[in-house]
Amino acid sequence: MTTFANLTGRIREERGKGPNRRIRQKGELPGVIYGAKDNVSFITNPIELNRILDKAGINTLIDLSIEGDSVPKRTVLLKEAQMHPYKDQWLHADFFEINLEEQLKVRVPIRLVGHSPAEKLGALVEHFVHELEIKCLPGDIPETIDVDMTAIQLDEVVHVSDLKVPEKSEVMDDPQTAVVSVHQVKVKEEKPAEEEGAEEEGEAPAAEEAKTES
Numbered sequence: 001m002t003t004f005a006n007l008t009g010r011i012r013e014e015r016g017k018g019p020n021r022r023i024r025q026k027g028e029l030p031g032v033i034y035g036a037k038d039n040v041s042f043i044t045n046p047i048e049l050n051r052i053l054d055k056a057g058i059n060t061l062i063d064l065s066i067e068g069d070s071v072p073k074r075t076v077l078l079k080e081a082q083m084h085p086y087k088d089q090w091l092h093a094d095f096f097e098i099n100l101e102e103q104l105k106v107r108v109p110i111r112l113v114g115h116s117p118a119e120k121l122g123a124l125v126e127h128f129v130h131e132l133e134i135k136c137l138p139g140d141i142p143e144t145i146d147v148d149m150t151a152i153q154l155d156e157v158v159h160v161s162d163l164k165v166p167e168k169s170e171v172m173d174d175p176q177t178a179v180v181s182v183h184q185v186k187v188k189e190e191k192p193a194e195e196e197g198a199e200e201e202g203e204a205p206a207a208e209e210a211k212t213e214s
Contacts, residue, residue: 105133119182126182
């Protein structure tokens with residue numbers, strides 16, 4: 001189930017591209033919390049945020065304490081991470097405040113565990129869907145939805161309806177959607193070389209006959 005983590009920050013007074021750029025130059029990260037009653041602009045430590053997400057996953061519930069905020073602590077979930085186009089650097093982070101007693105919709109990563117026995121025979125595994133949308137209480141959000149590939153044989157397809165999700169969760173995606181399949185690799189048939197040679201040999205007499213007539 002979802003892990004709770006602690007993160008600190010402070011209120012961000014200035015907004016806009018210029019102030020945000022200066023914040024990042026100091027090694028800090030600008031962010032916003034979208035709440036039911038108000039939105040809060042703040043500054044936090046991107047290294048600490050990375051550590052939290054790397055350890056417990058994208059759906060980690062974060063208890064965020066912001067210096068200067070009217071609320072001592074807010075429980076939030078990462079909504080969107082804006083990253084630099086070619087640097088491994090945060091640009092901005094959006095969070096939404098959650099109520100632990102209310103269900104919410106989240107997308108959970110689908111993880112393939114192990115290998116299908118058919119892979120040893122040269123079979124191909126195709127992974128079509130990498131996330132599953134579910135509806136559940138914040139405390140019931142799983143870190144991943146796992147597919148046991150050791151039980152998947154040749155020419156079998158795993159659909160959304162086959163996935164194992166927490167009991168109190170509701171799957172929002174189409175149950176008939178294919179998630180992963182195991183099938184034999186199709187090899188393109190090439191025309192045998194000897195058949196091509198036979199055609200060339202068959203044309204030779206006609207050429208000789210043309211010479212005789214002339």
